[in-house]
Amino acid sequence: MLLDITRQKQVEDALRRSEERYRTLIELMDQGFCVIEMLYDEQGRPVDFRYLEGNPAFVKQSGLDNAIGKTIRSFVPDHDQHWFDLYDQVVKTGEPVRYENEAVAMERWFEVFAARLGGPGSRLLTVLFSDISERKRSEQQLRQLADNLSEMDRRKTEFLATLAHELRNPLAPIRNGLQIMRLAADKPATVARVRDVMERQVNQMVHLVNDLLDVARITRGQIELKLERADLKTIIASAVETSMPLIEASHHQLQVTLDEQPLPLEADPTRLAQVLGNLLNNAAKYTPAGGHIALRAIRDGNEALIEVQDSGVGIPAESLATVFDMFTQVGQNMGRAQGGLGIGLSLVRRLAELHGGSATAASPGAGLGSTFTVRLPLLEAEAEAPAAPALPASAASGPQFRVLVVDDNVDAAETLAAVLDMMGHATHVAHDGAQALEMAPQFLPDVIFLDIGLPGMNGYEVARALRRIPAGASVVLVALTGWGAENDRSQSSAAGFDHHLTKPANLLAIGELLATLSTPKTPTDHD
Template structure:
């Protein structure tokens, strides 16, 4: 098939076109020329007019845009619509350069048959309608020119009607038009001429003639006469009444063959109807506008001359025809007038995306000048892309959020590594010192105190991380009981005192003047106040002052922790409660911390139905953290301990089996148990533990859960299946301490669940 038989040119380096394209072309009965290179496509475009050019994506966006620009630069195809097809539809793809290169549309992969069919049908029909319209206009112009030439050269039928004798004399052209025989060349009755007139027109023509004679007015009629070979031709008859020399009235006139003119006008009407059908059926908004200019010649507004039905749907503007844009949307931005003004001035079409804030929408717009330049008229085709734009903005916002989250995560991991190394360094140094100087009891005792403090810091860091994870998953459960707020404040102060004393701070503890009872988790509330005290200690320069105070405010208890430390920027007060956040200069001044303490405080306070707020006058102005918690509705007396209550009696020695694949952990626990007066043996896997059960017959088994080969759960279940071990107490000692882990250990048969590292008090309690 040659290019001259096709209406669509497809330029793509891929050897096999998309099957959807071929199928849609077959459905429309169209032929597509496939050019496998940009140069081949340009060669076709130079020698043939196409209704549409499709440029296929072959893997390189820049090559695709370059091909579109080359097509646009070809003189014959400068106004031919160009559509980019087959671009990726999943990953973000730069479509703006394609529109800047001259594409009127971009179709993503996979191609939609419905969209492709609509695009092909519209552009092909528009191309053919335009061609028909040009042909009809050319025919009309030709007919008009010929008519003028005929009139100028007197190439028309000339006639004279002797009204009194009712005889008509016509020249050869006149007789030929009305089929008058040569024998009647000098005169023929009027009725003989009317024999050739179309029956539907004869009465009207007779009436016009009679009226012209009666009034002495000009005669002008358009009617049909029979062709010699059959059919009808349109003619125009004109004449006027004149007086003859003998005084008898006559009418002289001409008859003009207007068949071609009428046929061209009919074709033009049909073309206009087809154009109007296409204009009204497409779903893109279309309007024809006339640019308006101010006194200085600058574009300042435009009048809407014509719209299609989709115009109202795309803009929300009803009854816009005949009105200016300033009238229908007074706040319409000036940049729209400037863009359209350039198109009207230069004649260069433009494709762009822009926002119409007055209409609350984003648009994808194509504008081109129509008609002669002096009319300043444009055709504008546009689509409302507000939803797509919002989606793109949401994706950009999501990407920014992910980037910020990644930055916070990276910063947190670096901080976590630093905070973990801080206590590990003195632990390692202490071990090395004890190994080198074991005979110095005073020094060893001092090193032990240091190592215990650092180990406590490690445990505190891990506990905070676990609490954050539990709260995030909604797995933390409060153990509510009736508690005295003064006890919570005292316990929190004792917990934080080592950090406060290490920084040489002065703590002013102001307990409430009355008993304030609450329904809450004493451990968690102590953690809240302790975290606030630790935070104040870290962010207050050495030798500072910290105040912990509490009082009643109606039905609430108000706890305030204030300091004279480095303060907080008032604009960042709310940010301090965000996870992993350390504000501004606080990063340099902080004595450790992961930036999760205050986030944990807010979560725990809100779980108790309270609120927490930060206040500061600014940098170096100190800060105040205020916690407000609901008080218990009524006092409930707590029974005092009976007179027979006494201290815990000495506990008997136990036979204990320690099961842990971590040999160091197992040996150190065994050594501690030995110091406490118990007999302890070690097994390093589950199978060894089961073998030792019968011979050793332990009373208590400390059992790690995450062992290779045979887990602690499986060992516990095996022990519980043996009746001879019915009295053995099983204690899980593990790093897994979530609520789900505790429930699973209970189902496996454990009596108690301890998390590593367990304190000596917890171990003794398990052995009681």
């Protein structure tokens, strides 16, 4: 008997080739593939599953090695129940499901496609899955970044509004004071009282601008400490003296307690006084009138511990972690504080860290006051050096110079020249680089105060041009600029400047600088 089985062989061959194609496809794909068998307890609840087959990508996507023939519970005893419930649903309904969720115990996220293998009653599933943990982490980071950007934008908007408010506050009494001085020129007592008001307001504006510049310098890593051996008690005395007007204006009681032992530091006295002054000012601003402020400085092992405690508005527990962040005070307690941009505490922490120390805050809660603590490393105590002899009065007065002031801000140039005139120096004023270069050969100055931000030729270009002409070859060039970081000073030095002053230049600093210069050229020398 002969049977023609050609068709049967063709079908078997086609089926074999189809199986090979699909097996090759499954083995080559990047997604994990496995066949699992669902396992149930005596009550018929899904509690585990066993791996029956898997492709090469299974290990990479699941993190499970040698899993075939073993259950998931043998690898991950605390595997999340929602995975068993999902697979049980597919087994019972026969409806495939696409699922994305976290396997907490495996510390991974998976995207899964599961389908029943076989008809009703089968407990076998085919599962195609991918590890999407990295994608989920990236999404979380992006969400966090978006939230941070939104918060930063909110703070920036509030900060700009507060900055405008804080700058307008002193402008009003300054403008009113000018009008009063004009109308009451023949009343010296009134003029003196108004002048004091204007001076306080100008100092407030200078303080605001200096804080802003300090934040910018620290953020860019351009602030440089002028470290020296210093006594913490002396620095505290300076900070207290600076803050007393604000403390007294609010009728606060200030108690200062200092350790009897020496508290020597390697520190920048100016910056450290700024830290303590900001803490005292912060306590004064956020404490209702007639409150109590306590400043304590003691030795704690190898560290100096400084505490500023107040009876003020306090800090809610949820805000303690962010109280030193930039602008956190903006928009908060606006009716209970006496102004401020919310950057003082950020400067406290950053300057303390630059000194190798730390700054922390504590509070029992809103309305219960707060305590700010600064820790700084101490130096070993040493015998005090004898005090330097005082300079004679004749040396302190200093010589008189011919001074050329170059600044495009007319008021700034004229007022600086007026002060120099009152100090006994002869002055001329120029308002741009070309005018300065034209005036120098005629006036033959000994010293030139030169603004960097000039229109047309900037101060660096003017300095280089001055050094190329006889009248400017040996003149003392002093840079005036709003930037005082080390690289700014290096740039001015490279342009030919001898000294670098940060705006607004302190008149005492200008006087001290001129007093240190050599004797000016005589009229014969000028001729």
